[in-house]
Amino acid sequence: MRENVLEVAITYLALGMDAEKVVLFRQSEVPEVCELTWLLSCVSPMGLLERAHSYKDKLAKGLQANVGLFTYPVLMASDILAYDSDIVPVGKDQKQHVEMARDMAGTFNHLFGVDCLVLPEPQVPSDELTAKVPGTDGEKMSKSYGNSIWIFESGKKLKKAIGQIVTDSREPSEPKDPEGVLLMSFLRLFLAPADSEEWRERVRKGGEDAPGYGHMKMRLIEAIDEAFAPARARREELLADLGEVERILARGAEKARARARATVDRCYRACGLR
Secondary structure, eight states, X not given: OHHHHHHHHHHHHHTTOOTTTSOOOOGGGOTHHHXXXXXXXXXXXXXHHHTOHHHHHHHHTTOOOXXXXXXXXXXXXXXHHTTTOSEEEOOGGGHHHHHHHHHHHHHHHHHHTOOOSOOOEEEOOSSXXXXXXXXXXXXXXXXXXXXXXXXXXXXXXXXXXXXXXXXXXXXXXXXXXXXXXXXXXXXXXXXXXXHHHHHHHHHHHOSTTOXXXXXXXXXXXXXXXXXXXXXXXXXXXXXXXXXXXXXXXXXXXXXXXXXXXXXXXXXXXXXXXX
């Protein structure tokens, strides 16, 4: 777990996050979020949590239900509300969590007659493609589903990951709807608009000039390598100086705790605990 958390921080920094302009920190180093989670749990109806997509989806996949899974939306709401967040960038599938955070904040403010929690707004990408990135099986990409492609994968490992993208047995020459070809969804993420449209048209027309799935996978590997080359180089630099990464996280946690503490104290005063 510690390695995974550090890897996420390094990934953000490698992809261009400026630690001087943002607050990057480990969530576990801000215990105030747990305090706010309890306060929100005391005002959140069971029915609201039962409607959470994340809870229903995991039950449908056969995962055992527990209190942590059931109350996860409350924890996520606290992660948003503790810092007075007004705009929350999310994918389409996460929009419900922001809406639930608004419901919980609104309920708390109403019950205690004080606007001590800011009601956030979701910011979903306008491009339908990037609002929900597909996984290698066509479902939402998620490490927990085992259908993800790692940004820093290269060489044989990247080729193996791309090779797992689901295809069908249709011949390359057979005309196909690009929207129904999963590989096209990936190529659209990395190719320039004009190049992407050219590939879509070749798939749509079929014939001798139509690309086969193997050809499309090779082009995708090339595009991914080109897109992430700078980030991969930056990641190697960060891995060689983990002390600096830890210092960035420590500074961020100090700033985050100060803001979260102020929010929790407002909530304590509102409900009579201060």
